[in-house]
Structures are given as structure tokens and as C-alpha cells.
Amino acid sequence: MDELRYQKQIRLKSFGRESQEKLASASVLIIGAGGLGTPAAQYLNGVGVGKIAIMDQDTVAESNLARQTLFTPEDVGKPKTDVLIQHLKRQNPSTHFTNIRKFLTPENALHELAGYDLIVDASDNFGTRYLVNDACVILDKPFIYGALHDFEGQVSVMNYQNGPTYRCLFPEGGDTSAILNCDENGVLGILPALIGTYQALEAVKVLTGIGELLSGKLLIIDTLAQTHLKVGLPVVPENQSIAALKNNYGQPMCSTDMDVTSLTSEEFWNKQEANRQQQVIDVRNEGEFEEGHLENALNIPLSQLTERHQEINEKAPVTLICQSGMRSLKAAQLLQSLHPEQVIYNVEGGMNALEAEGWV
Structure with a gap:
């Protein structure tokens, strides 16, 4: 461990060398290399998380550049995970990276999530979030939830030590195709950076055991009014007993047997x-x-x-x-x-x- 690099963190009385060593031995999987995933990856890499995997099959588009600020015009058309990991390696060469250039599906979810201490859900659609949730419940892994809507962002820690899950927050897993995402509804470029950074902060707290987690709480940030609201999130016991993944979660990232x-x-x-x-x-x-x-x-x-x-x-x-x-x-x-x-x-x-x- 490079103590000179992390000296400011180590000096924190409530953090210290012990927490830094926990980060160095930790492994995190970030699902999504977009508006939430890029800042989350940057800061988890910066603070010294030892192993970081990034999962996405998308390529960089020009419309990404306003909010996914690690990408440049020269990156347009390239796989996001390739570009992001190249940047992160320059930022912190001591981190071990895994490039998972694919989308999350019911067929690969349990295998891909199994080897990590913590999952950061940086996806942008309901189907993938339900899939992440169900896989984490089956594997008994905590995950960090983040989402955006208009000028509002949400953050929570899900499935942590028998705490609430994503299905406790959104119990209905039906047709959400009419609900707009960033492509449809738009988003101010600064907001994903803010929420992704909050996700990284909660990830550090989970991995080190410091502070009060957003488990059982949903943080709602209204950036126009600059208000932060924390609301309680109750546990629904049946959501903690998922035994198998569904065949189809209705999300675009989900594979099917249909010939398209x-x-x-x-x-x-x-x-x-x-x-x-x-x-x-x-x-x-x-x-x-x-x-x-x-x-x-x-x-x-x-x-x-x-x-x-x-x-x-x-x-x-x-x-x-x-x-x-x-x-x-x-x-x-x-x-x-x-x-x-x-x-x-x-x-x-x-x-x-x-x-x-x-x-x-």
C-alpha cells in the first residue's frame, strides 16, 4: 500500500490505516459505465479500492460527453469500458481492473456478481435494477443504488445485513416502458456526477464500516432547490427470500431466444x-x-x-x-x-x- 498516496485518508482518526487496508483488499463490480458509473469508478479508484470490475457493452456517443466527462470526442464509437479503464489505469496504476464488455443478463448475472464484495448499480433502466437486486439477494451481497429523474437524484444502500432491497422501494416490477430515462427525458450533466460520487462514498462506508450507512434510508437530492431529504425505507420480508432469477426482466440489456x-x-x-x-x-x-x-x-x-x-x-x-x-x-x-x-x-x-x- 502506497502510504504517501493515501496519507490524507490515513490521518483521519475515524478512518486510519485499518480502513485503508480494507479498501485495498476489497473488490467492487460497477454495472454501467455511463453517467453514474464513470464518477463512481473514478473515486473508488482514487481512494484505493484494490479490485474494480466495470461491466457494460455500450460504446461512447457524442451525446454522452456532457455528463460522462472522462470521455472525449476522440472516444466516440469506442467501447466505454475500454476507454474508462485506460483512464483509470493512468489515475491509479496499482488497482487491478477487470473489463466485462457485456450487458448484464439473467443468464450471466449470478456468475458475474459472485466474485465481488460489493456491487454498484449504475444502470439506467428498471429491468436491470430488478435483475441486480434479485441476483444480490440470492448471492447475499449488498449493492449501492443510484438513480436520476429530471433534476432529482436518489441514493440508497440495498440488501445490507438484512436491510431493505430495491423491491422494497419499488415493489411493482411490471411494465415500466412508459417511464422516461435520460435519453428520453434529458438530464443536466452535473447531476449524474453528484449521484455517482454519493454512490462511491456509500461504497467506501460499506467496505470500511465507518459512518452511518443509507441502509433503510433513501436519500433524495433536489438540485434545483438544493434540498436533501432522507426518508425511511421499510423491509418487506418476502423480498428477502428470492430463490431464483426470472427468465426475462423486460430490460433492453436482457438477452432472449428471439432472432433479432x-x-x-x-x-x-x-x-x-x-x-x-x-x-x-x-x-x-x-x-x-x-x-x-x-x-x-x-x-x-x-x-x-x-x-x-x-x-x-x-x-x-x-x-x-x-x-x-x-x-x-x-x-x-x-x-x-x-x-x-x-x-x-x-x-x-x-x-x-x-x-x-x-x-x-
Whole structure:
């Protein structure tokens, strides 16, 4: 352990060398290398956590740069985990990093989470959060929850020493497709940095045993009013007895047996150039669509797809697109169940990728 590097922390009477050694021997898995994951990773790496794994399959988009400030314009199109870990290695060469360039699924969750002391949930959709929760309950691992909405952020410590779980906070695991995420609703770039840093702080407290944890408490931060509110979070006993993962959590990161073919932005654009009459469905909400869309695209928001799927010609191939490729993947999976014989394509990276390449 480099005591010179960590001398300011070691000097803290309530922290000291013992806590620093606990960090050095700890292992943390961060799920998501986006707005929450990048600051959480940066500060956990800075304070001396010995082993850090980062799990994500996404690539850097230009629209990420305002809030994921470790990425630069030169990184656009590159895997987020690759770029982030390269940066973190320069920040602290003594940390051992694991690059998990994949999304979390019910098939890999228990295996991927098993080897770590603590999980930081830096994902951005309900399905992945329920999957993280259920896997942590089965494996008896604590995890740090963080989420954003408009100008508000939330932080809590879940599943810690028989404490509340994510399902105690959000008991309904039904259809959340109509609830907007950052791509749809927008987010001020500073807010994810704040919440991700709070997640890192709670992670340090869990790993070292110092301070009062946000277990059984939900911290709500309103950045416009600059107010911090802590509310109690009760335990629901049945949420602590999950024995198996579900086959599908309805999140875009979830794999399925359905045959959905992905197109890179270049492959899609070549098809566009060859055939402007191809069937393209934009599954973003109406406001996003009005701000800018492909000239031949029909707008059917994901939340309306079940009711409006008959507007799609199921005898012809269809290509689905959204802002980042996540909602369109979920839409492709849903449409495949409704039109099992149809050829369905999903555009990887969505409009973000097309904009990054300068095609739109």
C-alpha cells in the first residue's frame, strides 16, 4: 500500500490505516459505465479500492460527453469500458481492473456478481435494477443504488445485513416502458456526477464500516432547490427470500431466444442509401421524434407498440431505431413475439451512432 498516496485518508482518526487496508483488499463490480458509473469508478479508484470490475457493452456517443466527462470526442464509437479503464489505469496504476464488455443478463448475472464484495448499480433502466437486486439477494451481497429523474437524484444502500432491497422501494416490477430515462427525458450533466460520487462514498462506508450507512434510508437530492431529504425505507420480508432469477426482466440489456439481427450504423445507412422506401419504425417518444428523425421513419413509441403493431407491414422486413439502440432492441424483441415470421432489424447505437458518423 502506497502510504504517501493515501496519507490524507490515513490521518483521519475515524478512518486510519485499518480502513485503508480494507479498501485495498476489497473488490467492487460497477454495472454501467455511463453517467453514474464513470464518477463512481473514478473515486473508488482514487481512494484505493484494490479490485474494480466495470461491466457494460455500450460504446461512447457524442451525446454522452456532457455528463460522462472522462470521455472525449476522440472516444466516440469506442467501447466505454475500454476507454474508462485506460483512464483509470493512468489515475491509479496499482488497482487491478477487470473489463466485462457485456450487458448484464439473467443468464450471466449470478456468475458475474459472485466474485465481488460489493456491487454498484449504475444502470439506467428498471429491468436491470430488478435483475441486480434479485441476483444480490440470492448471492447475499449488498449493492449501492443510484438513480436520476429530471433534476432529482436518489441514493440508497440495498440488501445490507438484512436491510431493505430495491423491491422494497419499488415493489411493482411490471411494465415500466412508459417511464422516461435520460435519453428520453434529458438530464443536466452535473447531476449524474453528484449521484455517482454519493454512490462511491456509500461504497467506501460499506467496505470500511465507518459512518452511518443509507441502509433503510433513501436519500433524495433536489438540485434545483438544493434540498436533501432522507426518508425511511421499510423491509418487506418476502423480498428477502428470492430463490431464483426470472427468465426475462423486460430490460433492453436482457438477452432472449428471439432472432433479432443488429445492424451497425454503417450497415443501416447503406441500406438507407440503397432503398429509401424500406420500413423504418422510430420507437422514441413523440417529442424526440419531432426534434429530428429520418425522413422515411414512422413514429410508434415503444409504449404504444403493443396497441399499434398492426400499422407495421409484417410481410416486409422492418428496421427499428431509437436514440441509443436500447429501446429499439426491446421493441424488436416485443415485435418478434407479435410477428414471429417477420424479419426484424435493430440499429445498434440508434440515432446517436448516426449523428456521430455525420449521416444525420
